[in-house]
Amino acid sequence: MPEPEISSPKRDHLMATAWRLFYRDGFRAVGIDLLLAESGVAKMTLYNHFASKEELIVALLEKRDRELRASIAAAVGAAGKSPTKRLLAVFDWLEVWFGSADFNGCVFIRALSEYPEASHPIHRTAWRHKEAVKEMLTELCAAAEARNPAGLADTLSLLIDGAIVAAHGTREIASARSARSTAAQLLKLATA
Amino acid sequence: MPEPEISSPKRDHLMATAWRLFYRDGFRAVGIDLLLAESGVAKMTLYNHFASKEELIVALLEKRDRELRASIAAAVGAAGKSPTKRLLAVFDWLEVWFGSADFNGCVFIRALSEYPEASHPIHRTAWRHKEAVKEMLTELCAAAEARNPAGLADTLSLLIDGAIVAAHGTREIASARSARSTAAQLLKLATA
DNA sequence: TAAATAATAGACAGATCTGTCTATTCCGTC
């Protein structure tokens, strides 16, 4: 009974299928039975790896959080040494993401939405991700010598989440560009 | 069979209860049976007024859209004649909303999230509201003589939606203030 | 080879889901 985070092929495959279905259709819209049929895994295998559907979702969000932050960090790293370029690389990363074929909004915003109650484990897990990203932004703002790094990061977070919602509504990448140019303006103001 | 938008006490009461439950718990999380039990209305009454649950949700979103825009317009109107104050009144309105007891995020963002597919009627209806609000912002920006009213309105929309997501995640009103002060800065830049 | 571990299929429970249908009752208007 691998209750803790023990990796296993079945568990990984289950999570990959679950990610695909939940992200495409929604958490409540996808039932356990469909997930099992699509992944070709027995029901008891699922319940041996996860205590409940809710726990599976939390594990998925935590995994996605790690992957997403690693992906952002890689994009920032590839942007070179200029602190300004590094910060704006986040918005270029956004644009690429919006343009990807299976983009379907932000799974964390969607989790906040589907589980709207503040104390719900899924809601809390989803929001933790947003806070973690904001911390990354704070460091980037600090490196760019913004006057109030945390404050600027707060604002950039608003722009980013707003851009994600807009991209989900329009299926266009334009909001990433708007957010990017606004971010550049704000950074200039915060360092001038 | 009042297929079109004919108002009736039962229909109104049904919509009021549906709003309360859906906004509190989510669209998929609340079943028809609970809605009927809470409203004390017979099942056939619901299906005489609405062809399906989906249609009820669309009607609710359209009603909420009208109410919300009227509420914003009232706040703007009460802000006086100064175009700057009128524009920033939107963000004060946001702050009041975030502080209200039953605030639970933006029902339109939540609808986009629960019905993520672009062509879904609920998804489309929800996004239409965001576009309508953006049009209001464009007019306010134009009145404030911003250089590019539509562009500024785009950016302000990002700030607003980001602030709503943040308020839903934190249960705090701070994001409205951040958005407001950023909006003030951007407006200054756009008119200087 | 024997024992432990992991995964399987599938029945089962009990609740819940949306939507349909019927038969009855209420209520205002003529």
Next chain:
DNA sequence: GACGGAATAGACAGATCTGTCTATTATTTA
């Protein structure tokens, strides 16, 4: 008082939901 529209309760269908349990089969390890 009779009529017609609106609402009622509740059965019903048929599907689906999460989670449990059992009995069997693989797979690995000692």
